[in-house]
């Protein structure tokens with residue numbers, strides 16, 4: 001029986017730490033690797049693992065590394081022949097080709113990035129710090145930062161986060177709802193991960209199924225194909241203290257209990273977004289029809305601002321459904337009349353919806369679900385930047401008030417997008433490339449993701465990117481020339497090792 | 511242009527003269543960068559109206575059992591096209607339009623005549639063409655001209671709907687039949703698009719029966735089957751110990767290919783791998799081809815190859831005197847999703863082919879397993895990819911699904927009276 005070693009998996013992979021409303025991310029560079037190893041030996045004991053569910057008085061630390069960082073610590077010489085990290089991770093987020101895949105073009109070009117780009121300092125370590133409130137966070141930060149010098153690391157940047165009312169992101173929508181349920185992390189299912197997940201756990205009725213093999217997120221366990229995902233292995237003799245587990249072939253598995261962490265700093269142009277929506281919701285008199293604008297925005301996202309899925313409540317918001325994640329699109333909304341195919345949530349997780357009209361049947365809906373579940377991510381992002389304030393000085397996520405706030409254009413706000421997966425190419429990059437940035441998603445023609453799509457070149461491409469269509473009972477509603485509402489400001493691929501693997505690193509002397 | 515036109519695949523293999531490869535590579539590189547924007551480009555693909563897709567690939571190495579490349583004894587230039595209509599008409603058009611390019615390119619190949627006439631050029635192309643093992647067409651019967659025109663027609667109607675969906679009160683009357691009639695009127699009154707009011711021709715009965723040479727493949731498959739079954743049983747024992755590709759991560763070489771990908775929504779792929787040694791393997795491979803060819807002609811005619819919806823054209827050709835297998839495809843998605851479909855949707859058919867080539871992931875009974883070893887399979891495919899030197903697409907902004915949907919729009923426009931239900935369905939296509 002294969003079971004997850006939850007106490008070796010870092011906690012943030014398992015939980016979003018919703019109780020810890022304050023967080024910051026510290027980007028570090030390694031100056032002296034032998035000092036860093038001592039620091040890591042110590043740090044390993046402070047890392048929050050998956051067993052501990054933090055309460056609001058807790059402080060939690062998690063840590064991840066770039067390939068460059070691991071190289072500094074000597075991993076290159078320790079590899080067991082060709083059994084290295086995946087090429088996506090090794091090459092990093094910024095390559096000529098990856099710009100096309102990720103849509104990092106024009107205003108999002110890595111050459112303009114604030115960190116992680118070709119003109120910025122190279123990043124080696126990412127420290128993720130969480131606490132119940134800002135005061136506790138500052139305590140935690142100063143404790144940790146106090147050890148940087150002796151630890152042979154120096155700070156490149158500290159990235160702040162800001163907890164918004166009702167767990168919203170800056171456009172005003174509730175976030176962090178749609179997540180995969182990882183087999184083996186669910187208390188309900190004491191799952192044997194060696195068995196086929198889709199048959200060994202309960203189906204949740206119909207074709208909808210949200211239970212995903214652990215190996216899709218954590219290395220060292222069978223994935224959706226019942227194979228062990230590619231994982232870096234190290235030579236036996238480098239593990240003098242016999243810290244690491246061995247894999248199914250007897251090799252020392254450095255990757256086990258680790259996960260790839262994708263980090264993107266996404267700046268959101270809140271004013272631009274709501275102005276666009278309002279401009280396309282005008283009555284003939286020129287007045288803005290709020291019922292139209294609310295609906296257009298909800299169609300673009302796929303959920304109402306409250307979080308309620310538009311596919312379940314198509315005509316108006318129903319806040320009682322704000323955290324609903326257990327639903328499919330087939331059969332009730334197979335055509336996308338309620339939640340458009342082009343919307344952000346439908347294209348980042350099509351669930352059980354067949355992507356072609358001719359596949360609108362039960363069998364294909366099941367297949368679609370299985371296919372979609374091969375491209376899932378665990379999202380752990382947080383918003384950054386101060387929100388607008390209402391007349392009483394309280395934070396507000398109301399579009400009118402956000403637009404009234406003359407500062408919306410100047411204040412830099414956005415999302416620190418973080419997600420975990422075991423195969424960056426098949427999961428995060430696939431979502432970004434084949435679904436988000438693909439104007440041909442499903443049976444569409446010219447519709448990239450209405451929030452994130454790369455539309456700067458739309459004119460040059462005969463408008464190939466910039467449309468958004470909401471199908472209707474009789475005729476569709478189409479808006480054109482979408483603007484660029486989100487720009488990338490930084491990013492990198494990290495690996496968040498298991499805790500034993502960090503201990504191994506701290507002892508790695510070649 | 512209303513006619514049903516069948517599509518073909520030409521694979522022309524010209525052996526390259528020793529010492530000419532680098533110069534030829536230079537010419538092709540130049541061509542690849544210039545043919546779209548430079549009127550003086552030596553090979554004006556866009557003027558050859560019968561071409562859907564075309565490519566030039568210099569093939570000088572094949573992927574071997576040692577997971578490295580071996581140099582071919584006789585390197586060749588692969589010039590492949592997907593074309594409309596008859597082969598001869600297509601070749602005549604190439605010769606007519608691209609004689610300069612032909613001269614400059616094939617000058618570096620054996621048997622290309624000095625100061626050739628049109629007839630010489632035609633004869634040369636005829637001579638170097640190779641037969642394919644199996645060939646798939648995504649949008650069957652659709653000519654380049656029709657694909658492009660129907661693409662514009664859809665945009666025209668979409669704009670009309672945009673202009674009228676509010677002002678004309680369409681949504682008030684709530685009458686799909688009336689809306690359709692309004693659209694028809696608009697199209698009828700446009701000199702650019704009134705052709706589309708007429709129904710496209712029916713598919714000819716001769717085609718329905720014979721499917722080009724599809725019927726021959728069917729017969730070939732049946733003839734081969736008994737012996738193939740015997741070989742199949744015999745190989746079962748060997749397949750358990752055949753070497754498989756050792757890595758589950760992409761090779762750094764993958765970068766050369768990825769650099770060319772994802773410039774438009776379509777992509778291309780050329781793969782080249784050694785066939786496992788022995789008569790039995792080759793026999794099995796040809797049997798599988800006959801099977802796929804039959805299915806491709808008679809069954810996979812609705813835009814999908816064994817469930818893969820993104821392929822415009824794909825073909826396998828046996829090259830290097832039977833030692834290696836070349837696969838060439840034009841597809842409308844990302845590499846990851848394309849290869850994912852190989853695994854999730856069409857695993858058995860593709861495993862049936864590639865299980866006869868070296869280092870393919872472990873199979874069971876030649877059809878099962880194989881590509882299901884997902885990471886290994888993708889890495890194996892990437893490792894054997896060869897760089898396409900020049901690639902042309904006639905309609906880079908359309909996918910197979912788009913083409914088929916445009917066809918449905920056109921057919922619905924040209925159809926006679928529709929019921930309310932039918933008209934509603936038709937309007938959903940916009």
Ligand code: HEM
Nearest residue numbers: 169173174175176177178179266345348349415431432486
């Ligand atoms: C600033 C940028 C972004 C904003 C404002 C944004 C906003 C949202 C919102 C409001 C939701 C619905 C709430 C929920 O289900 O959690 C959502 C869901 C989601 N987003 Fe994003 N998002 C952004 C970037 C991204 C990126 C870059 C990706 C991945 C490439 C992504 C993937 C997803 C996924 C997978 C879901 C869940 C879909 C589901 O399971 O139904 N998002 N996003």
